Amino acid sequence: MRVKVFLEVPKEMSIYYRRSFLSFIKNVLEEEDADYCEKIFRKGGFKPFTFCVFFGDIKVNGEKLYNNGKAILTVSSGSPDFFVRFYNGVKRVKTFSGKYINGSMRILKTQMIEEEPLSESKCRFRTLSPIVVVTKDKHPVLPEELKSDGDTFIVFDNDVFTKELRFSLRHVFNGLPELSFKNEKGKKAVVKHLVGNSEEEKVIKIVAYQGSFILEGDPFVLNEIYRYGLGFRRHQGFGCLEVVR
The missing domain is CATH 3.30.70.1890 (Alpha-Beta Plaits)
Incomplete structure (x- = not known):
């Protein structure tokens, strides 16, 4: 909803x-x-x-x-x-x-x-707010096609991107859902973001994915992703999606 x-x-x-x-x-x-x-x-x-x-x-x-x-x-x-x-x-x-x-x-x-339920195992989504994907050691991850010179801190790897996407959903599914990600019209987004409590706020730069993509998985999984969002920091205003009909 x-x-x-x-x-x-x-x-x-x-x-x-x-x-x-x-x-x-x-x-x-x-x-x-x-x-x-x-x-x-x-x-x-x-x-x-x-x-x-x-x-x-x-x-x-x-x-x-x-x-x-x-x-x-x-x-x-x-x-x-x-x-x-x-x-x-x-x-x-x-x-x-x-x-x-x-x-x-x-x-x-x-x-x-009330969203129209997704019944197919493949769906095209578009980001309403950028998707944040990071590795365990806090390196940002993006699809390999978005690689550009000079981004040595960013991991450009399709398999790692999908793996960390799945990990970001572990609390939604109480485990790691089966999921396949395919970039369509994505780009790198860099967002200045505040973290910490009000007494110790600091600004960080978040590297994120923005654009349209295709997800394949069980329709139940796709519906839950549609509702809860995708990636890390969802409750902070990231990873909100819409379906491209």
């Missing part, structure tokens, strides 16, 4: 806006069910959702993001427990203030979307 939240937002905000939108999601859950919120956000816990934010007429200048004052937050989950709490909670929210949105945003309306 998905919820689209239509927002009126400041026309100037930080490129680190994901941090404030995650805080918004957490705040909604906390107001609706504090015990549930504490459970899923405790360190090492499985966060059963992904999200992305679409801005109108977006322009970026340094660490500032400019837009036309409108945004759509899409939150996706395969967990009924999460979905019911978030959907019921967000309907009661009128405004939310955040450091990295440079003030307050106003909720205009919410829309619940």
Whole structure:
């Protein structure tokens, strides 16, 4: 299931806006069910959702993001427990203030979307937010076709990319799903991102995959990926997907 939240937002905000939108999601859950919120956000816990934010007429200048004052937050989950709490909670929210949105945003309306089930073993997806894939020693991984000179820190390997994609889904499936990935129109994306708590925040650069690709696997696996997202850092605003029909 998905919820689209239509927002009126400041026309100037930080490129680190994901941090404030995650805080918004957490705040909604906390107001609706504090015990549930504490459970899923405790360190090492499985966060059963992904999200992305679409801005109108977006322009970026340094660490500032400019837009036309409108945004759509899409939150996706395969967990009924999460979905019911978030959907019921967000309907009661009128405004939310955040450091990295440079003030307050106003909720205009919410829309619940039930995805059309995927019935085939092959599906074409497109990223709504970039997919983060890393090795155990924190090296970013991209498909081999995206290799370029000078990227010595990045692992360009199709088999490793697929292997780490599967590993990123271990909490969704309580194991590693069988999965095949094929790049179609992908590219490297580099995203500045905030990590750490509010007292010890730091900026890191995340290398990610952005574009369209084909996944092959059991339809159940593909449906769960569609709902929960793909890759690491899904709950931080990465790995949200849409189906290319």
